[in-house]
Amino acid sequence: MAHCLTDLAYGQHARQVLDLVLPDRPNPRLFVFIHGGGWRAGDKSQYRALGELLANFGYAVALPNHRFAPEFPYPAALADVAAAVAWVVRYAHESGIRPDAILLGGHSSGAHLAALLALHPEYRQSSSVAGVISISGVYDLQAYAQMGTEYLGPVFGDEPSRWSDASPLSHVVQGAPPFFLAHAEFDYPGAAPQAESMAFALRAVGSGVKLVNVPGRNHVTILTGVASLFDPLALGLAMFLRAC
Numbered sequence: 001m002a003h004c005l006t007d008l009a010y011g012q013h014a015r016q017v018l019d020l021v022l023p024d025r026p027n028p029r030l031f032v033f034i035h036g037g038g039w040r041a042g043d044k045s046q047y048r049a050l051g052e053l054l055a056n057f058g059y060a061v062a063l064p065n066h067r068f069a070p071e072f073p074y075p076a077a078l079a080d081v082a083a084a085v086a087w088v089v090r091y092a093h094e095s096g097i098r099p100d101a102i103l104l105g106g107h108s109s110g111a112h113l114a115a116l117l118a119l120h121p122e123y124r125q126s127s128s129v130a131g132v133i134s135i136s137g138v139y140d141l142q143a144y145a146q147m148g149t150e151y152l153g154p155v156f157g158d159e160p161s162r163w164s165d166a167s168p169l170s171h172v173v174q175g176a177p178p179f180f181l182a183h184a185e186f187d188y189p190g191a192a193p194q195a196e197s198m199a200f201a202l203r204a205v206g207s208g209v210k211l212v213n214v215p216g217r218n219h220v221t222i223l224t225g226v227a228s229l230f231d232p233l234a235l236g237l238a239m240f241l242r243a244c
Contacts, residue, residue, distance in 0.1 A: 002055035004048070010064070010087035011080065018064040018084050019044050021051040022095065028060040029130075030088060030097050034081055036108030036136075039155045040069045047107070050223070060097045062088050066113075070154035074166050075123075081113050082123045089128075101130040103244065107223055108188075111137025115168035115198070118177055131244035133180045133237065136187050136219050139198040140169040143190060172201040178208030180240040182233055184222040185215045208243070212236040 005020045022028070031054050035042040044063035051061040064084035066077040085102065092099040106114035111134035117123055118132045141152060141163040149158045156166050164170045179202055183191040192213065199209045214233050217225045226234050 002052050004052070008087075010084045013067055015065045015067045016080055016083070017044075018062050018088070019048065019051065020088065020095070021048075021055040021061040021063070022097075023055040023058050023060060025058050027096060027098055028058055029101050029103065030062060030092075030099075031059040031103040031105065032062045032064065032081070032085055032088070032114070033133075034064060034066075034104075034106035034110030034113050036106070036110045038151075039074075039077055039109045039112075042109070059103070060095065073154065074156045074162065077109075078113055078116055078120065078123055078166075081117055085117070100128050101244075102128050103131050103133065103241070104129055105133035105135070106137070107135045108137065108219065111135050112139070112168065115139060115179070116166065116171070119168050119171035119173075120165075121171065124171075129177045131178050131180065131240065133182075133240070134195075134198075135182045135233075136184060136191055136222055137168075137181070137194070137198075139167060139194050141167045143194065143197075169198055169201055172198075172205055172207075174205045176202060176205060176207040178202075178210075178240075178244065180210045180212070180237060182212040182214060182222065182236065184217040184219060185213065186218040187222065188219050191219070210236060210240045 003022045007017045009017050035044050044065050051063050054061045066080035089099045104114040115134050118129050181195040183195045199211045202209045214222050
């Protein structure tokens, strides 16, 4: 049975806390899952059920919160999740968690942060990351430049160089960890091309990629609509985790 430790502080700000779900088994691998919310909302509690499910499969699951834009624009959220992972790894000897072969994951803006954490040269933990699970993520912010900066501007600013730096696609290099990229049939506009472009770039440098299009679901129900282990998302993710 999983045991959950809540609101563990990895920093000084009220949002710099995480939940840690520990399985009833020794030496578990660490799975870090980052919440969605458009970089300006959301909470780890929305994914507690997912954390408990993964813990029942033997993973130690960290669910970090992060500071919100526009008060704390990019790269604050990225720095926070990097600090959260570092905090869990630092105390791995106390919790019994393996400090290597980490899995990073997230949904929506959390998927963007997970991908960026694995790839950005300043923040990446690639030497210890065994795989990245990005569900309905954004990988190329510059693809939305023509739509203006009304939504993304308060998060990433209005400089093209900042948007490029904040795009996981810009940091794909040889040696990148394998990725599981999922999007829904009725996801946010551009979700499919975003995932396909990321998959193409990763394959071009020799990284493993599993790309899943979940039929009949949208940006929210891609996760909440999972009803069994035979669901396309669950089945694809299980196969990916086994390969990692």
